[in-house]
Amino acid sequence: MKTLFQVVVYQLAFTILMMTWSCQSSAQMTLDNYMNQVRKSDPSYQSSQLMKEGAQLTEQGADLMTGLNLYSTLSSLSDGRPTVNLAAQGDKTVSNGFAVGLKQQSSIGASWALSQNFSYTKISNSALTTPEYYDSYPKLDVSIPLWRNLLGSETKATQLQAESLLKLQKINADMSYIQKESEIKEAFFNLATQQKNYEIQKDSLGRAEKILTWAESRVSRNLSDKSDMYQTQALTSARRIELMNADVKLKEAARLFNSYLGKSSDEVKEQLVVDEIDLKQLKLQKEKQKSRIDLLLQKENLLSQQTNFQAQREKNKPNLDLSISYLKQGRDTTLSNAQANTFKDNKDYLLVGLSFSMPLDVGTNSDAKEGYAKLAESQVLAEKVRARNEGLEWMKAVDQAEMLGQQLKIVRDLEVIQKNKADLERSKYNNGRSTTYQVLTFEQDYVNARNQRINLELQLRKFINSLELYK
Numbered sequence: 317m318k319t320l321f322q323v324v325v326y327q328l329a330f331t332i333l334m335m336t337w338s339c340q341s342s343a344q345m346t347l348d349n350y351m352n353q354v355r356k357s358d359p360s361y362q363s364s365q366l367m368k369e370g371a372q373l374t375e376q377g378a379d380l381m382t383g384l385n386l387y388s389t390l391s392s393l394s395d396g397r398p399t400v401n402l403a404a405q406g407d408k409t410v411s412n413g414f415a416v417g418l419k420q421q422s423s424i425g426a427s428w429a430l431s432q433n434f435s436y437t438k439i440s441n442s443a444l445t446t447p448e449y450y451d452s453y454p455k456l457d458v459s460i461p462l463w464r465n466l467l468g469s470e471t472k473a474t475q476l477q478a479e480s481l482l483k484l485q486k487i488n489a490d491m492s493y494i495q496k497e498s499e500i501k502e503a504f505f506n507l508a509t510q511q512k513n514y515e516i517q518k519d520s521l522g523r524a525e526k527i528l529t530w531a532e533s534r535v536s537r538n539l540s541d542k543s544d545m546y547q548t549q550a551l552t553s554a555r556r557i558e559l560m561n562a563d564v565k566l567k568e569a570a571r572l573f574n575s576y577l578g579k580s581s582d583e584v585k586e587q588l589v590v591d592e593i594d595l596k597q598l599k600l601q602k603e604k605q606k607s608r609i610d611l612l613l614q615k616e617n618l619l620s621q622q623t624n625f626q627a628q629r630e631k632n633k634p635n636l637d638l639s640i641s642y643l644k645q646g647r648d649t650t651l652s653n654a655q656a657n658t659f660k661d662n663k664d665y666l667l668v669g670l671s672f673s674m675p676l677d678v679g680t681n682s683d684a685k686e687g688y689a690k691l692a693e694s695q696v697l698a699e700k701v702r703a704r705n706e707g708l709e710w711m712k713a714v715d716q717a718e719m720l721g722q723q724l725k726i727v728r729d730l731e732v733i734q735k736n737k738a739d740l741e742r743s744k745y746n747n748g749r750s751t752t753y754q755v756l757t758f759e760q761d762y763v764n765a766r767n768q769r770i771n772l773e774l775q776l777r778k779f780i781n782s783l784e785l786y787k
Contacts, residue, residue: 343586350588371489374482378475386417390413393409393410395410405439406440408439417429418430433452452645453643459640464633480619483616487609494784498778498785509774510568514559517558520763521555524552526742530745547752548756567582595724598721598776600713600718602710622699628684632675634673637670639670643664647663727772741754
Protein backbone atom coordinates (compact mmCIF):
# COMPACT_ATOMS: atom_id res chain seq x y z
CA MET A 317 0.00 0.00 0.00
CA LYS A 318 1.32 3.36 -1.00
CA THR A 319 1.25 5.97 1.68
CA LEU A 320 -0.44 9.32 1.10
CA PHE A 321 3.01 10.94 1.11
CA GLN A 322 4.19 8.66 -1.69
CA VAL A 323 1.09 9.44 -3.77
CA VAL A 324 1.66 13.17 -3.34
CA VAL A 325 5.35 12.83 -4.25
CA TYR A 326 4.55 10.78 -7.35
CA GLN A 327 1.86 13.24 -8.42
CA LEU A 328 4.22 16.19 -7.90
CA ALA A 329 6.99 14.45 -9.84
CA PHE A 330 4.59 13.68 -12.68
CA THR A 331 3.42 17.32 -12.76
CA ILE A 332 7.01 18.59 -12.87
CA LEU A 333 7.84 16.12 -15.62
CA MET A 334 4.87 17.24 -17.70
CA MET A 335 5.72 20.91 -17.18
CA THR A 336 9.31 20.24 -18.21
CA TRP A 337 8.18 18.38 -21.32
CA SER A 338 5.74 21.20 -22.14
CA CYS A 339 8.49 23.82 -21.82
CA GLN A 340 10.82 21.77 -23.99
CA SER A 341 8.21 21.26 -26.68
CA SER A 342 7.20 24.91 -26.63
CA ALA A 343 10.86 26.01 -26.83
CA GLN A 344 10.90 25.27 -30.52
CA MET A 345 10.49 27.62 -33.43
CA THR A 346 9.56 26.92 -37.03
CA LEU A 347 10.27 29.12 -40.02
CA ASP A 348 6.60 30.18 -40.21
CA ASN A 349 6.64 31.24 -36.54
CA TYR A 350 9.78 33.25 -37.12
CA MET A 351 8.52 34.95 -40.27
CA ASN A 352 5.25 35.93 -38.57
CA GLN A 353 7.18 37.59 -35.75
CA VAL A 354 9.53 39.35 -38.16
CA ARG A 355 6.62 40.75 -40.19
CA LYS A 356 5.34 42.46 -37.06
CA SER A 357 8.64 43.77 -35.71
CA ASP A 358 11.21 44.37 -38.47
CA PRO A 359 11.06 47.83 -40.14
CA SER A 360 13.21 46.72 -43.10
CA TYR A 361 10.72 43.98 -43.94
CA GLN A 362 7.77 46.33 -43.46
CA SER A 363 9.45 48.90 -45.70
CA SER A 364 9.95 46.38 -48.50
CA GLN A 365 6.35 45.23 -48.15
CA LEU A 366 4.98 48.78 -48.39
CA MET A 367 7.21 49.44 -51.38
CA LYS A 368 5.86 46.34 -53.08
CA GLU A 369 2.23 47.25 -52.36
CA GLY A 370 2.75 50.87 -53.45
CA ALA A 371 4.47 49.90 -56.70
CA GLN A 372 1.65 47.49 -57.48
CA LEU A 373 -0.98 50.20 -56.97
CA THR A 374 0.87 52.68 -59.22
CA GLU A 375 1.71 50.21 -62.00
CA GLN A 376 -1.14 51.39 -64.25
CA GLY A 377 -0.37 55.08 -63.71
CA ALA A 378 0.76 55.57 -67.32
CA ASP A 379 -2.85 55.09 -68.48
CA LEU A 380 -3.64 58.50 -66.97
CA MET A 381 -1.68 60.12 -69.82
CA THR A 382 -4.41 59.21 -72.31
CA GLY A 383 -7.27 59.06 -69.85
CA LEU A 384 -10.32 61.29 -69.67
CA ASN A 385 -9.91 64.43 -67.55
CA LEU A 386 -12.45 66.71 -65.93
CA TYR A 387 -11.40 70.35 -65.94
CA SER A 388 -12.79 73.75 -65.10
CA THR A 389 -11.69 77.38 -65.42
CA LEU A 390 -12.74 80.50 -63.55
CA SER A 391 -11.87 84.00 -64.74
CA SER A 392 -12.54 87.60 -63.74
CA LEU A 393 -11.78 90.65 -65.91
CA SER A 394 -11.93 94.32 -65.02
CA ASP A 395 -10.95 96.55 -67.99
CA GLY A 396 -10.90 100.30 -67.35
CA ARG A 397 -8.68 101.28 -70.27
CA PRO A 398 -9.75 104.20 -72.51
CA THR A 399 -12.09 103.06 -75.29
CA VAL A 400 -12.37 104.25 -78.91
CA ASN A 401 -16.17 104.56 -78.85
CA LEU A 402 -17.35 105.64 -75.42
CA ALA A 403 -21.04 105.40 -76.32
CA ALA A 404 -20.75 101.81 -77.47
CA GLN A 405 -17.90 100.51 -75.32
CA GLY A 406 -18.41 102.57 -72.18
CA ASP A 407 -15.55 103.45 -69.87
CA LYS A 408 -15.21 100.13 -68.05
CA THR A 409 -15.92 96.47 -68.78
CA VAL A 410 -16.29 93.82 -66.11
CA SER A 411 -16.53 90.19 -67.18
CA ASN A 412 -16.66 87.01 -65.07
CA GLY A 413 -16.47 83.59 -66.69
CA PHE A 414 -16.74 79.92 -65.73
CA ALA A 415 -16.21 76.76 -67.78
CA VAL A 416 -16.43 73.07 -66.99
CA GLY A 417 -15.78 70.19 -69.33
CA LEU A 418 -13.91 67.06 -70.38
CA LYS A 419 -10.64 66.76 -72.25
CA GLN A 420 -8.37 63.99 -73.44
CA GLN A 421 -5.03 63.43 -75.13
CA SER A 422 -5.75 60.35 -77.22
CA SER A 423 -3.24 57.61 -78.01
CA ILE A 424 -3.58 58.39 -81.75
CA GLY A 425 -2.14 61.87 -81.22
CA ALA A 426 -5.27 64.01 -81.48
CA SER A 427 -6.46 65.93 -78.43
CA TRP A 428 -9.93 67.31 -77.76
CA ALA A 429 -11.82 69.29 -75.17
CA LEU A 430 -15.58 69.69 -74.80
CA SER A 431 -16.78 72.33 -72.34
CA GLN A 432 -19.83 74.26 -71.22
CA ASN A 433 -19.05 77.97 -70.72
CA PHE A 434 -20.85 80.71 -68.85
CA SER A 435 -19.94 84.40 -68.65
CA TYR A 436 -21.38 87.60 -67.25
CA THR A 437 -20.46 90.96 -68.81
CA LYS A 438 -21.23 94.50 -67.62
CA ILE A 439 -20.27 97.64 -69.60
CA SER A 440 -20.40 100.81 -67.51
CA ASN A 441 -21.55 104.19 -68.90
CA SER A 442 -22.51 102.77 -72.29
CA ALA A 443 -25.41 103.82 -74.53
CA LEU A 444 -26.06 100.17 -75.48
CA THR A 445 -29.58 98.89 -74.84
CA THR A 446 -28.15 95.82 -73.06
CA PRO A 447 -24.97 96.88 -71.30
CA GLU A 448 -25.32 93.93 -68.94
CA TYR A 449 -25.79 90.39 -70.28
CA TYR A 450 -25.00 86.67 -69.91
CA ASP A 451 -23.42 84.31 -72.44
CA SER A 452 -23.86 80.55 -72.45
CA TYR A 453 -22.16 78.32 -74.99
CA PRO A 454 -20.87 74.77 -75.41
CA LYS A 455 -17.45 74.64 -77.06
CA LEU A 456 -15.49 71.91 -78.86
CA ASP A 457 -11.71 72.19 -79.39
CA VAL A 458 -9.80 69.63 -81.47
CA SER A 459 -6.08 69.50 -82.30
CA ILE A 460 -4.75 66.99 -84.84
CA PRO A 461 -0.99 66.54 -85.50
CA LEU A 462 -0.14 66.08 -89.19
CA TRP A 463 3.64 65.56 -88.94
CA ARG A 464 5.27 65.29 -85.52
CA ASN A 465 3.34 62.80 -83.41
CA LEU A 466 1.43 61.61 -86.48
CA LEU A 467 -0.99 58.84 -85.44
CA GLY A 468 0.27 59.31 -81.89
CA SER A 469 3.82 58.02 -82.43
CA GLU A 470 5.32 60.38 -79.83
CA THR A 471 2.41 59.94 -77.42
CA LYS A 472 2.67 56.16 -77.62
CA ALA A 473 6.45 56.23 -77.14
CA THR A 474 6.13 58.57 -74.15
CA GLN A 475 3.39 56.43 -72.66
CA LEU A 476 5.41 53.24 -73.21
CA GLN A 477 8.37 54.85 -71.50
CA ALA A 478 6.20 55.82 -68.53
CA GLU A 479 4.78 52.28 -68.40
CA SER A 480 8.32 50.85 -68.47
CA LEU A 481 9.45 53.13 -65.66
CA LEU A 482 6.47 52.13 -63.53
CA LYS A 483 7.05 48.47 -64.33
CA LEU A 484 10.71 48.94 -63.46
CA GLN A 485 9.59 50.34 -60.15
CA LYS A 486 7.28 47.38 -59.52
CA ILE A 487 9.86 44.74 -60.51
CA ASN A 488 12.50 46.45 -58.39
CA ALA A 489 10.08 46.53 -55.44
CA ASP A 490 9.19 42.86 -55.96
CA MET A 491 12.87 41.95 -56.13
CA SER A 492 13.66 43.91 -52.96
CA TYR A 493 10.76 42.19 -51.18
CA ILE A 494 11.83 38.71 -52.30
CA GLN A 495 15.46 39.40 -51.41
CA LYS A 496 14.47 40.67 -47.98
CA GLU A 497 12.36 37.57 -47.32
CA SER A 498 15.21 35.39 -48.58
CA GLU A 499 17.67 37.25 -46.36
CA ILE A 500 15.48 36.67 -43.31
CA LYS A 501 14.95 33.00 -44.15
CA GLU A 502 18.68 32.55 -44.60
CA ALA A 503 19.23 34.03 -41.13
CA PHE A 504 16.85 31.36 -39.80
CA PHE A 505 18.50 28.54 -41.74
CA ASN A 506 21.98 29.72 -40.83
CA LEU A 507 21.16 29.73 -37.12
CA ALA A 508 19.55 26.30 -37.41
CA THR A 509 22.73 25.06 -39.12
CA GLN A 510 24.97 26.61 -36.45
CA GLN A 511 22.83 25.01 -33.74
CA LYS A 512 23.38 21.65 -35.42
CA ASN A 513 27.06 22.41 -35.90
CA TYR A 514 27.40 23.22 -32.20
CA GLU A 515 25.70 19.94 -31.28
CA ILE A 516 27.97 18.06 -33.69
CA GLN A 517 31.10 19.61 -32.19
CA LYS A 518 29.78 18.97 -28.68
CA ASP A 519 29.07 15.34 -29.53
CA SER A 520 32.45 15.06 -31.24
CA LEU A 521 34.17 16.35 -28.10
CA GLY A 522 32.24 13.83 -26.02
CA ARG A 523 33.34 11.01 -28.31
CA ALA A 524 36.94 12.25 -28.14
CA GLU A 525 36.80 12.37 -24.34
CA LYS A 526 35.55 8.77 -24.27
CA ILE A 527 38.46 7.72 -26.49
CA LEU A 528 40.81 9.63 -24.18
CA THR A 529 39.38 7.77 -21.18
CA TRP A 530 39.99 4.46 -22.96
CA ALA A 531 43.50 5.50 -23.95
CA GLU A 532 44.36 6.55 -20.39
CA SER A 533 42.94 3.27 -19.10
CA ARG A 534 45.02 1.27 -21.57
CA VAL A 535 48.16 3.19 -20.66
CA SER A 536 47.53 2.67 -16.96
CA ARG A 537 47.31 -1.06 -17.63
CA ASN A 538 50.41 -0.98 -19.85
CA LEU A 539 48.32 -2.10 -22.83
CA SER A 540 49.41 0.77 -25.06
CA ASP A 541 52.09 3.39 -25.41
CA LYS A 542 51.80 6.86 -23.91
CA SER A 543 52.06 8.35 -27.40
CA ASP A 544 48.53 7.04 -28.07
CA MET A 545 47.31 8.93 -25.01
CA TYR A 546 49.12 12.11 -26.09
CA GLN A 547 47.63 11.84 -29.54
CA THR A 548 44.15 11.46 -28.06
CA GLN A 549 44.75 14.40 -25.73
CA ALA A 550 45.76 16.49 -28.74
CA LEU A 551 42.56 15.43 -30.52
CA THR A 552 40.48 16.31 -27.48
CA SER A 553 42.09 19.75 -27.30
CA ALA A 554 41.41 20.27 -30.99
CA ARG A 555 37.79 19.28 -30.45
CA ARG A 556 37.49 21.83 -27.63
CA ILE A 557 38.83 24.54 -29.93
CA GLU A 558 36.34 23.48 -32.63
CA LEU A 559 33.53 23.65 -30.06
CA MET A 560 34.64 27.15 -29.08
CA ASN A 561 34.64 28.19 -32.76
CA ALA A 562 31.20 26.67 -33.18
CA ASP A 563 30.01 28.67 -30.15
CA VAL A 564 31.32 31.90 -31.71
CA LYS A 565 29.55 31.15 -35.01
CA LEU A 566 26.38 30.25 -33.11
CA LYS A 567 26.37 33.58 -31.28
CA GLU A 568 27.05 35.49 -34.49
CA ALA A 569 24.14 33.75 -36.23
CA ALA A 570 21.94 34.37 -33.18
CA ARG A 571 22.67 38.11 -33.24
CA LEU A 572 21.54 38.39 -36.86
CA PHE A 573 18.52 36.17 -36.14
CA ASN A 574 17.50 38.34 -33.19
CA SER A 575 18.08 41.62 -35.05
CA TYR A 576 15.07 40.90 -37.27
CA LEU A 577 13.00 40.45 -34.11
CA GLY A 578 14.13 43.81 -32.77
CA LYS A 579 16.35 42.20 -30.12
CA SER A 580 19.99 42.84 -29.30
CA SER A 581 21.15 39.49 -28.00
CA ASP A 582 23.47 36.65 -28.98
CA GLU A 583 21.32 34.02 -27.32
CA VAL A 584 18.36 32.13 -28.76
CA LYS A 585 16.61 29.85 -26.30
CA GLU A 586 14.39 28.17 -28.88
CA GLN A 587 15.54 25.17 -30.84
CA LEU A 588 14.92 25.91 -34.51
CA VAL A 589 13.00 23.28 -36.44
CA VAL A 590 13.53 23.16 -40.18
CA ASP A 591 11.37 21.26 -42.62
CA GLU A 592 12.87 18.42 -44.55
CA ILE A 593 14.25 19.55 -47.89
CA ASP A 594 11.73 18.88 -50.65
CA LEU A 595 13.84 17.44 -53.46
CA LYS A 596 10.92 17.91 -55.86
CA GLN A 597 11.72 21.63 -55.84
CA LEU A 598 15.02 20.79 -57.49
CA LYS A 599 13.39 19.13 -60.49
CA LEU A 600 13.61 22.04 -62.92
CA GLN A 601 12.75 21.55 -66.59
CA LYS A 602 15.05 23.02 -69.23
CA GLU A 603 12.22 23.49 -71.72
CA LYS A 604 10.10 25.45 -69.23
CA GLN A 605 12.40 28.44 -69.02
CA LYS A 606 11.84 31.01 -66.31
CA SER A 607 13.28 34.51 -66.09
CA ARG A 608 15.22 35.72 -63.10
CA ILE A 609 13.69 38.91 -61.78
CA ASP A 610 16.89 40.94 -62.06
CA LEU A 611 17.07 40.03 -65.76
CA LEU A 612 13.43 41.11 -66.15
CA LEU A 613 14.47 44.38 -64.54
CA GLN A 614 17.20 44.71 -67.13
CA LYS A 615 14.68 43.98 -69.89
CA GLU A 616 12.33 46.75 -68.77
CA ASN A 617 15.23 49.14 -68.43
CA LEU A 618 16.27 48.47 -72.03
CA LEU A 619 12.68 48.95 -73.20
CA SER A 620 12.45 52.21 -71.28
CA GLN A 621 15.63 53.47 -72.92
CA GLN A 622 14.42 52.40 -76.36
CA THR A 623 11.07 54.18 -76.04
CA ASN A 624 12.80 57.26 -74.65
CA PHE A 625 15.08 57.45 -77.70
CA GLN A 626 12.09 56.94 -80.02
CA ALA A 627 10.19 59.76 -78.30
CA GLN A 628 13.23 62.06 -78.50
CA ARG A 629 13.59 61.31 -82.20
CA GLU A 630 9.92 62.15 -82.75
CA LYS A 631 10.33 65.49 -80.95
CA ASN A 632 12.88 66.60 -83.54
CA LYS A 633 10.34 66.41 -86.36
CA PRO A 634 8.65 69.65 -87.60
CA ASN A 635 5.29 70.58 -86.06
CA LEU A 636 2.31 70.74 -88.39
CA ASP A 637 -0.96 70.85 -86.44
CA LEU A 638 -4.57 71.29 -87.50
CA SER A 639 -6.77 72.96 -84.87
CA ILE A 640 -10.54 73.34 -84.86
CA SER A 641 -12.76 75.29 -82.43
CA TYR A 642 -16.54 75.34 -82.65
CA LEU A 643 -19.21 76.73 -80.36
CA LYS A 644 -22.94 77.68 -80.30
CA GLN A 645 -23.66 80.81 -78.31
CA GLY A 646 -26.74 82.15 -76.57
CA ARG A 647 -26.94 85.64 -75.04
CA ASP A 648 -29.54 87.37 -72.91
CA THR A 649 -29.92 89.60 -69.89
CA THR A 650 -30.63 86.54 -67.72
CA LEU A 651 -28.60 83.35 -67.52
CA SER A 652 -31.62 81.07 -68.00
CA ASN A 653 -32.68 82.82 -71.21
CA ALA A 654 -29.08 82.80 -72.47
CA GLN A 655 -29.01 79.03 -72.02
CA ALA A 656 -32.40 78.69 -73.75
CA ASN A 657 -31.20 80.74 -76.73
CA THR A 658 -28.05 78.66 -77.29
CA PHE A 659 -29.41 76.45 -80.07
CA LYS A 660 -32.28 78.62 -81.33
CA ASP A 661 -30.47 80.63 -83.98
CA ASN A 662 -27.45 80.07 -86.18
CA LYS A 663 -25.26 81.92 -83.72
CA ASP A 664 -22.29 79.62 -84.10
CA TYR A 665 -18.56 80.14 -84.18
CA LEU A 666 -16.03 78.08 -86.18
CA LEU A 667 -12.28 78.52 -86.26
CA VAL A 668 -9.99 76.31 -88.35
CA GLY A 669 -6.24 76.88 -88.05
CA LEU A 670 -3.03 75.35 -89.34
CA SER A 671 0.28 75.94 -87.54
CA PHE A 672 3.80 74.98 -88.59
CA SER A 673 7.22 75.22 -86.94
CA MET A 674 10.60 73.58 -87.46
CA PRO A 675 14.22 74.08 -86.32
CA LEU A 676 16.31 76.22 -88.66
CA ASP A 677 19.47 74.24 -87.94
CA VAL A 678 18.52 71.46 -90.33
CA GLY A 679 21.90 69.70 -90.19
CA THR A 680 22.00 69.37 -86.40
CA ASN A 681 18.35 68.37 -86.34
CA SER A 682 18.97 65.65 -88.93
CA ASP A 683 21.98 64.33 -87.00
CA ALA A 684 19.95 64.26 -83.78
CA LYS A 685 17.16 62.23 -85.39
CA GLU A 686 19.66 59.78 -86.87
CA GLY A 687 21.49 59.54 -83.54
CA TYR A 688 18.34 58.77 -81.59
CA ALA A 689 17.38 56.14 -84.18
CA LYS A 690 20.75 54.42 -83.70
CA LEU A 691 20.43 54.62 -79.92
CA ALA A 692 17.00 53.00 -80.11
CA GLU A 693 18.37 50.23 -82.35
CA SER A 694 21.24 49.64 -79.89
CA GLN A 695 18.70 48.84 -77.17
CA VAL A 696 16.98 46.34 -79.47
CA LEU A 697 20.29 44.52 -79.99
CA ALA A 698 21.09 44.73 -76.26
CA GLU A 699 17.75 43.03 -75.56
CA LYS A 700 18.77 40.11 -77.79
CA VAL A 701 21.95 39.72 -75.75
CA ARG A 702 19.94 39.87 -72.52
CA ALA A 703 17.53 37.21 -73.79
CA ARG A 704 20.49 34.98 -74.67
CA ASN A 705 22.00 35.42 -71.19
CA GLU A 706 18.60 34.72 -69.66
CA GLY A 707 18.55 31.30 -71.33
CA LEU A 708 22.09 30.56 -70.16
CA GLU A 709 21.24 31.51 -66.58
CA TRP A 710 18.24 29.19 -66.58
CA MET A 711 20.33 26.28 -67.91
CA LYS A 712 22.88 26.99 -65.20
CA ALA A 713 20.16 26.92 -62.52
CA VAL A 714 18.80 23.61 -63.89
CA ASP A 715 22.26 22.02 -63.82
CA GLN A 716 22.98 23.33 -60.34
CA ALA A 717 19.67 22.00 -59.00
CA GLU A 718 20.40 18.56 -60.42
CA MET A 719 23.95 18.56 -59.05
CA LEU A 720 22.91 19.68 -55.55
CA GLY A 721 20.19 17.04 -55.40
CA GLN A 722 22.64 14.29 -56.30
CA GLN A 723 25.27 15.59 -53.89
CA LEU A 724 22.79 15.61 -51.03
CA LYS A 725 21.95 11.94 -51.54
CA ILE A 726 25.66 11.05 -51.65
CA VAL A 727 26.55 13.11 -48.57
CA ARG A 728 23.70 11.65 -46.52
CA ASP A 729 24.77 8.11 -47.44
CA LEU A 730 28.38 9.04 -46.70
CA GLU A 731 27.47 10.28 -43.22
CA VAL A 732 25.80 6.96 -42.38
CA ILE A 733 28.80 5.05 -43.69
CA GLN A 734 31.28 7.19 -41.75
CA LYS A 735 29.26 6.80 -38.54
CA ASN A 736 29.07 3.02 -38.88
CA LYS A 737 32.76 2.92 -39.68
CA ALA A 738 33.71 5.09 -36.67
CA ASP A 739 31.43 3.16 -34.26
CA LEU A 740 32.84 -0.17 -35.41
CA GLU A 741 36.42 1.02 -35.07
CA ARG A 742 35.76 2.35 -31.56
CA SER A 743 34.35 -1.05 -30.60
CA LYS A 744 37.41 -2.78 -32.02
CA TYR A 745 39.68 -0.31 -30.21
CA ASN A 746 37.91 -0.95 -26.92
CA ASN A 747 38.60 -4.64 -27.42
CA GLY A 748 42.24 -4.00 -28.23
CA ARG A 749 41.94 -4.80 -31.94
CA SER A 750 42.60 -1.33 -33.38
CA THR A 751 45.00 1.57 -33.00
CA THR A 752 44.37 4.99 -31.55
CA TYR A 753 45.45 6.60 -34.81
CA GLN A 754 42.91 4.57 -36.77
CA VAL A 755 40.08 5.45 -34.38
CA LEU A 756 40.98 9.13 -34.44
CA THR A 757 41.15 9.16 -38.23
CA PHE A 758 37.73 7.53 -38.53
CA GLU A 759 36.29 9.93 -35.96
CA GLN A 760 37.60 12.87 -37.98
CA ASP A 761 36.06 11.39 -41.15
CA TYR A 762 32.70 11.14 -39.39
CA VAL A 763 32.85 14.73 -38.13
CA ASN A 764 33.79 15.96 -41.61
CA ALA A 765 30.87 14.04 -43.15
CA ARG A 766 28.39 15.51 -40.66
CA ASN A 767 29.67 19.03 -41.27
CA GLN A 768 29.61 18.49 -45.00
CA ARG A 769 26.00 17.35 -44.83
CA ILE A 770 24.67 20.29 -42.78
CA ASN A 771 26.62 22.80 -44.88
CA LEU A 772 25.27 21.30 -48.09
CA GLU A 773 21.75 21.38 -46.69
CA LEU A 774 22.25 25.08 -45.90
CA GLN A 775 23.50 25.66 -49.43
CA LEU A 776 20.48 23.80 -50.81
CA ARG A 777 18.02 25.84 -48.77
CA LYS A 778 19.66 29.03 -49.97
CA PHE A 779 19.43 27.80 -53.55
CA ILE A 780 15.75 26.89 -53.18
CA ASN A 781 15.18 30.37 -51.72
CA SER A 782 16.90 31.89 -54.75
CA LEU A 783 14.40 30.14 -57.04
CA GLU A 784 11.82 32.65 -55.77
CA LEU A 785 13.59 35.19 -58.00
CA TYR A 786 12.54 33.24 -61.10
CA LYS A 787 9.20 34.19 -62.67
